[in-house]
Amino acid sequence: DIQMTQSPSSLSASVGDRVTITCRASQSISSYFNWYQQKAGKAPKVLIYAASSLQSGVPSRFSGSGSGTDFTLTISSLQPEDFATYYCQQSYSTPYTFGQGTKLEIK
Amino acid sequence: QVQLVESGGGLVKPGGSLRLSCTASGFTFSDYYLSWIRQAPGKGLEWVSGISSSSSYTNYADSVKGRFTISRDNAKNSLYLQMNTLRAEDTAVYYCARRTASDYYYTMDVWGQGTTVTVSS
Numbered sequence: 144d145i146q147m148t149q150s151p152s153s154l155s156a157s158v159g160d161r162v163t164i165t166c167r168a169s170q171s172i173s174s175y176f177n178w179y180q181q182k183a184g185k186a187p188k189v190l191i192y193a194a195s196s197l198q199s200g201v202p203s204r205f206s207g208s209g210s211g212t213d214f215t216l217t218i219s220s221l222q223p224e225d226f227a228t229y230y231c232q233q234s235y236s237t238p239y240t241f242g243q244g245t246k247l248e249i250k
Numbered sequence: 251q252v253q254l255v256e257s258g259g260g261l262v263k264p265g266g267s268l269r270l271s272c273t274a275s276g277f278t279f280s281d282y283y284l285s286w287i288r289q290a291p292g293k294g295l296e297w298v299s300g301i302s303s304s305s306s307y308t309n310y311a312d313s314v315k316g317r318f319t320i321s322r323d324n325a326k327n328s329l330y331l332q333m334n335t336l337r338a339e340d341t342a343v344y345y346c347a348r349r350t351a352s353d354y355y356y357t358m359d360v361w362g363q364g365t366t367v368t369v370s371s
Binding site: 144174175177179181185186187188189192193196198230232234237238239240241242243244 | 359361
């Protein structure tokens with residue numbers, strides 16, 4: 144199975160900050176990679192697919208980059224509604240493994 | 251609108267069985283690969299199982315292989331997860347999700363609201 148390792152596991156930031164979350168795959172997965180946002184008590188929502196493509200309806204302050212084994216999610220200017228937990232996921236092969244999550248909290 | 255709705259969760263004793271259902275609306279159900287994903291209390295997401303659009307192939311996580319069976323009924327727009335020999339570590343919210351593809355890059359773009367399974371004596 145492909146292991147996904149996210150960092151950091153938690154992050155404190157302020158509204159307006161630029162934030163970066165990283166994820167590393169245990170083997171090359173090309174761009175078969177997604178980012179999800181999950182708010183408390185809710186289902187996850189896809190933000191970025193194919194490593195860098197913005198899902199329809201997602202604000203442009205979210206961006207993704209990377210290919211192969213190393214990937215990044217950037218939020219250019221944090222908004223109050225962005226405080227949530229973020230997960231990476233590989234869709235290269237089943238099982239479609241997720242990272243352990245990054246909890247983004249208000250500083 | 252495009253929607254997935256899970257049902258069938260509940261409290262079950264260790265060793266027991268439970269069958270989850272997921273009913274779809276707002277899209278052509280038979281066109282899509284579907285998955286079950288779970289989240290234990292306070293933990294991250296774990297992909298559990300998936301099934302192709304015509305049921306021609308299924309996939310499972312090692313943690314549930316041999317105990318869980320995924321199936322679907324395209325005539326009823328429904329996805330199922332039969333869970334047998336349940337363990338305490340199967341306690342989780344179970345989500346169904348639609349897999350979509352863009353240039354062969356897969357993502358889970360539609361999720362249900364989840365149904366809670368608790369395995370406890």
